[in-house]
Amino acid sequence: xxxxxxxxxxxxxxxxxxxxxxxQAIHSVDVAELEDHLREQIAVLAGAxxxxxxxxxxxxxxxxxxxxxSREFAREHSDRLWKQLVVAPPDAGERGTAGRTDALVAFxxxxxxxxxxxxxxxxxxxxxxxxxxxxxxASLFVLPLLAGYFAWKRGLGAGTIRWLVAAFVAAxxxxxAYPYVPQGSTEVLTAxxxxxxxxxxxxxxxAGSRWGEVAGRMxxxxxxxxxxxxxxxxxxxxxxxxxxxxxxFLSIGxxxxxFFESWLLPCGAVGAVLVASWLVEAKQSVIENMAPVLARLFxxxxxxxxxxxxxxxxxxxxxxDIDRNLLIVFDVLLVVVLGLxxxxxxxxxxxxxPGAFDVMQVVLxxxxxxxxxxxxxxxATRIGALGFTPNRVAGLGMNVVLLVNLAWSAxxxxxxxxxxxxxxxLERWQTRYLVVYAVWAAIVVIVFPLVFGFA
Amino acid sequence: xxxxxxxxxxxxxxxxxxILAEEDSYGYAxxxxxxxxxxxxxxxxxxxxxxxxxxxxRHGLVEAWWAVAENGRRRKYYRITSRGREQLAxxxxxxxxxxxxxxxxxxxxxxxxxxxxxxAGALLPQGA
Numbered sequence: 001x002x003x004x005x006x007x008x009x010x011x012x013x014x015x016x017x018x019x020x021x022x023x024q025a026i027h028s029v030d031v032a033e034l035e036d037h038l039r040e041q042i043a044v045l046a047g048a049x050x051x052x053x054x055x056x057x058x059x060x061x062x063x064x065x066x067x068x069x070s071r072e073f074a075r076e077h078s079d080r081l082w083k084q085l086v087v088a089p090p091d092a093g094e095r096g097t098a099g100r101t102d103a104l105v106a107f108x109x110x111x112x113x114x115x116x117x118x119x120x121x122x123x124x125x126x127x128x129x130x131x132x133x134x135x136x137x138a139s140l141f142v143l144p145l146l147a148g149y150f151a152w153k154r155g156l157g158a159g160t161i162r163w164l165v166a167a168f169v170a171a172x173x174x175x176x177a178y179p180y181v182p183q184g185s186t187e188v189l190t191a192x193x194x195x196x197x198x199x200x201x202x203x204x205x206x207a208g209s210r211w212g213e214v215a216g217r218m219x220x221x222x223x224x225x226x227x228x229x230x231x232x233x234x235x236x237x238x239x240x241x242x243x244x245x246x247x248x249f250l251s252i253g254x255x256x257x258x259f260f261e262s263w264l265l266p267c268g269a270v271g272a273v274l275v276a277s278w279l280v281e282a283k284q285s286v287i288e289n290m291a292p293v294l295a296r297l298f299x300x301x302x303x304x305x306x307x308x309x310x311x312x313x314x315x316x317x318x319x320x321d322i323d324r325n326l327l328i329v330f331d332v333l334l335v336v337v338l339g340l341x342x343x344x345x346x347x348x349x350x351x352x353x354p355g356a357f358d359v360m361q362v363v364l365x366x367x368x369x370x371x372x373x374x375x376x377x378x379x380a381t382r383i384g385a386l387g388f389t390p391n392r393v394a395g396l397g398m399n400v401v402l403l404v405n406l407a408w409s410a411x412x413x414x415x416x417x418x419x420x421x422x423x424x425x426l427e428r429w430q431t432r433y434l435v436v437y438a439v440w441a442a443i444v445v446i447v448f449p450l451v452f453g454f455a
Numbered sequence: 456x457x458x459x460x461x462x463x464x465x466x467x468x469x470x471x472x473x474i475l476a477e478e479d480s481y482g483y484a485x486x487x488x489x490x491x492x493x494x495x496x497x498x499x500x501x502x503x504x505x506x507x508x509x510x511x512x513r514h515g516l517v518e519a520w521w522a523v524a525e526n527g528r529r530r531k532y533y534r535i536t537s538r539g540r541e542q543l544a545x546x547x548x549x550x551x552x553x554x555x556x557x558x559x560x561x562x563x564x565x566x567x568x569x570x571x572x573x574x575a576g577a578l579l580p581q582g583a
Contacts, residue, residue: 033482033505033531036524040483041501043526064500072506076513 025074106278114267154208200438217431225291292347306367327395
């Protein structure tokens with residue numbers, strides 16, 4: 001077969017094949033089977049005296065309408081419409097091998113994290129007796145490994161890796177060097193803020209050379225949201241597993257609680273971070289991302305709740321009751337609103353025109369800002385009498401950090417709605433702001449204990 | 456003569472199983488055999504055979520394997536299983552029952568049903 005028409009035929013078949021491959025219900029083995037049929041048909045027709053291109057056309061015509069065909073395949077293989085994630089297709093070839101290596105490395109690191117968290121126990125630091133130590137260092141048992149996973153995956157340069165190592169070492173020093181007063185607030189604040197600061201280091205490793213780009217950081221934001229969702233799902237699965245395990249072992253008179261508390265829970269909790277990260281990486285292009293779906297679902301609901309809250313506040317004129325949880329509640333509110341904003345941004349095509357959902361987003365932002373302003377005002381009028389405790393300052397600081405972000409986001413969003421600004425400006429603002437959270441968290445970890453005397 | 460789609464679909468299982476009971480085969484050859492047997496009266500859209508084969512495979516009535524054909528290409532071959540033979544026997548009984556029933560009624564009618572049927576013409580006075 002070395003006719004000149006052959007190359008034309010090959011390219012025609014290639015086109016037909018790629019057209020078939022786009023059908024979700026038709027796998028590549030089926031495409032191969034259909035192609036064999038097509039080629040035989042062409043050969044028979046050509047043998048009967050048809051020109052190659054005519055034979056191709058007739059053979060394609062006889063194969064039938066591809067929409068109808070792919071519907072038939074979908075009916076027979078309905079499972080294929082549910083994209084399968086973990087099971088690699090048998091004909092994945094080179095990509096399959098790379099995927100397997102990736103999975104092996106991720107699971108290897110998960111096991112390493114699980115062992116790492118048990119290392120301090122060898123030196124007499126038990127989880128139940130040294131809980132504060134574990135609280136301060138929890139993220140240090142897993143985030144360096146996670147950063148390492150991405151450093152390996154992205155092939156980071158030695159320069160970046162040195163910076164990452166320096167960041168983790170510094171975190172380890174600051175988390176452990178200070179003489180914290182037992183049960184003091186600054187120690188709790190450190191435990192809460194070390195992971196926030198270190199998450200930026202994970203981001204640098206994740207984005208690799210694209211850390212400087214808006215798109216690279218946006219991918220990191222997407223990754224963080226999906227990771228959170230996967231982690232929650234794995235945790236739920238783990239809870240079912242341990243619950244059942246406890247009950248069936250109890251039926252034969254064995255109490256697994258000590259094993260659960262000192263092994264299963266800590267090892268599972270750190271290992272799951274790496275497994276979840278690997279899952280997010282692996283499924284990235286396979287399954288629709290969940291965080292934007294949730295954001296889309298809940299943005300109108302949160303907007304409705306906040307607008308109702310503000311209207312009720314105006315109507316009744318009731319004062320905001322300042323108790324110790326007020327700041328935390330409003331910080332959480334702002335974090336949720338920020339999450340809704342981020343994951344709406346991450347899934348939105350920056351080139352599309354403003355729509356009803358964008359208006360909803362602005363309503364959400366403005367109502368959240370107003371609600372927060374009311375709360376801040378209530379606190380500000382009484383802060384002198386209440387005094388500056390570490391918790392209150394940290395809460396206020398976080399509130400201001402979030403408030404600034406959301407306020408400027410609202411301005412950018414409003415400009416975009418009026419057609420005076422681009423959506424990309426909003427993306428750029430959010431991705432640049434990522435550093436601010438880490439800097440603030442670092443301040444809480446490094447400066448607060450000194451200022452408040454480790455109390 | 457075009458045979459109705461439902462009939463084609465209903466007869467596809469016994470037909471494919473019977474062809475595979477003759478000998479192991481592959482998609483293109485199975486279709487050729489269908490054309491040959493029906494004298495070209497049963498026109499299958501080529502692609503539609505494959506979902507049928509995959510369904511039979513899933514039900515364990517046929518088994519498939521890939522091999523290199525004489526022309527050097529990789530080809531998927533099908534072979535009937537023992538469960539497939541049982542199913543074929545069952546289908547055969549059912550089709551024979553349908554066929555016998557229809558034969559009975561065709562004979563009872565005893566008049567050819569053609570467009571130029573005299574009884575049909577009798578209903579139309581102006582046409583007589």
